[in-house]
Amino acid sequence: MTETSRPVELPTRHVTCCIVGGGPAGLVLGYLLARSGVDIAVLEKHGDFLRDFRGDTIHPSTLKALDELGLADELLQLPHEKTRQVAGSVNGETVVMADFSRLNAKYKFIAFMPQWDLLNFLMRKAQAFPSFQMLMKTEATDLITGAKGIEGVRATSPDGEIEIRADLVVACDGRHSRLRDLAGFVPRTLGAPMDVLWFKIGRDEGDDDEPLGRMSAGRILVAINRGTVWQCGYVIAKGAFEELRKGSLDDFRAAIVDMAPGFAGRIHDIASWDDLKLLTVAVDRLALWHRPGLLCIGDAAHAMSPIGGIGINLAIQDAIATANLLTDNLRGRRITDSDLAQVQRRREWPARITQWVQVTIQNHIIAPVLGARSATRPPWILRHLQSIPLLRTLPARFVAIGVRPEHVATKQMPPVH
Ligand SMILES: Cc1cc2nc3c(=O)[nH]c(=O)nc-3n(C[C@H](O)[C@H](O)[C@H](O)COP(=O)(O)OP(=O)(O)OC[C@H]3O[C@@H](n4cnc5c(N)ncnc54)[C@H](O)[C@@H]3O)c2cc1C
Structure with missing residues (x-):
């Protein structure tokens, strides 16, 4: 200082x-x-x-x-996209994780x-x-x-x-x-078991609108509709990127297509490892x-x-x-x-x-999925969200409104001289 x-x-x-x-x-x-x-x-x-x-x-x-x-x-x-629901596929089973349209709020979507x-x-x-x-x-x-x-x-x-x-x-x-x-x-x-690789894949007219989350043994992929592209986050175990980079890019592309077959035609949008941006989760x-x-x-x-x-x-x-x-x-x-x-x-x-x-x-969700070697059932938390729809408003509220939403209490005033 x-x-x-x-x-x-x-x-x-x-x-x-x-x-x-x-x-x-x-x-x-x-x-x-x-x-x-x-x-x-x-x-x-x-x-x-x-x-x-x-x-x-x-x-x-x-x-x-x-x-x-x-x-x-x-x-x-x-320009923006609106997301009203977050759903995903766990080993092929579709689960709705958060439904913003049920919120008691003026804005019922994430922009x-x-x-x-x-x-x-x-x-x-x-x-x-x-x-x-x-x-x-x-x-x-x-x-x-x-x-x-x-x-x-x-x-x-x-x-x-x-x-x-x-x-x-x-x-x-x-x-x-x-x-x-x-x-x-x-x-x-507080620690995090994962990092995220962000990348983009071109999105065609007529592709699904809703965000796509996929979990299968050892892998998690999230794809967000951003109009002309899918913004994708591939979740990897903490610190695993260096090891992944030593392997072949084709294997990486194949792993993505395996989770999201719809990306097959556009997978070469990932032209090199430099197209992946590492978010070190903290x-x-x-x-x-x-x-x-x-x-x-x-x-x-x-x-x-x-x-x-x-x-x-x-x-x-x-x-x-x-x-x-x-x-x-x-x-x-x-x-x-x-x-x-x-x-x-x-x-x-x-x-x-x-x-x-x-x-x-x-x-309780990410680490077990990343650590799994074979297909498992969706984690119990996600299964409960499916069986009791009202429960889906809880994650929706947590994500959309947060724990203590703040309201503007200040006024427009002239500058202090
Ligand atoms: C890859 C990635 C993806 C993310 N995705 C999401 C998401 O989808 N949704 C979400 O809500 N959050 C997401 N986050 C987190 C989110 O971006 C941050 O929580 C949020 O931006 C924090 O806001 P902030 O203003 O505190 O800090 P920041 O947004 O980090 O802003 C800090 C600013 O300070 C500037 N700065 C730093 N040091 C100095 C300096 N010495 N002098 C002057 N300027 C300086 C930086 O350039 C930067 O503009 C993501 C973060 C990353 C890295």
Whole structure:
């Protein structure tokens, strides 16, 4: 960390809140605070949001929050696919895992939209507020400490090194958060038995619409309808990719076709191993999310398993709770560590319960399937979902609405001078 008394004077900006990371958590928080007149800067190390195979799901709880901001209808004008049910095939037996159409909610579907479209949309909307600054290609490299605790960040930018001084720094810099490391926070790892290989297969007009999940001994394949392509996730045992790569790509293609015969004609869309993107699954969380002047939210505070595709939504719910709890004190420039503790108190519980459910699914469904050498019956949890349809609303609710959905409680206000 950098002490305040450095001999070299760097160009310095002053804001009330410096948000590091322009992902879902950072941009929603930036939008909400700027809307309430808090002077903020969002730092994003990349020059754009065009990263493939990021989370692309927008869940009903997020749509509801965007609706509360008057943004949902406009967002849903952008190209997206709607998923109303998640079904799968276990050793040829079809099981419905979640049925969103039965939910008591305004939006009864998951919208699949490229994450860059969502982020560009949020940034564009936030730029309408005078107290919003977006600093692209600007990477936070160090924390600035002073008498009050964390007092800002040092960053590299297109104009060279800069300092951004702030009453509060919010680390929204994702699952490999540098700020969290610089603050000395070490996440507790909860473990995951699997990694996921993401790839795309062309989708023909007339192919099935619904997402396709297939489980058979030792293998799990998920294919999501993304219009012209199927976005596929092939679940492998943790750390198995290196070994897989040593084998033949044709064997890998054959394994996919064996699970999804409909892909046979398009399987050479996987032209090389480079067409597979490895997601190293991590489930972890911090014991403490804050220290004076610094708060971690989203993946920086709790990396989620991909099960249920709820990472984005949890990150957004964290951002809404942060804005609800901190806006007044940020406007009054009197933010304290106990204000930050309130955010952790509100959001840690949903993160813990969600991770507990994900780890239970990992251990009781995913790991047994990956470890199986011959065909087995669907795991008992899935069999119960089939015999008692009402039970399907539970996973649907868990995925779509989450444990503690947040509602926007802040208002649009003029900037504080
Ligand atoms: C391959 C993959 C697939 C996934 N699929 C899904 C899914 O289908 N549904 C779902 O809900 N979730 C999914 N997730 C998880 C989801 O993407 C995350 O949970 C969510 O994006 C977390 O949001 P965040 O804002 O906390 O962090 P991130 O989205 O990780 O955003 C962090 C941002 O900070 C920037 N950054 C990092 N360090 C710095 C720095 N030092 N200075 C400035 N900027 C910095 C990064 O460039 C990034 O833009 C997936 C994740 C991966 C990796």
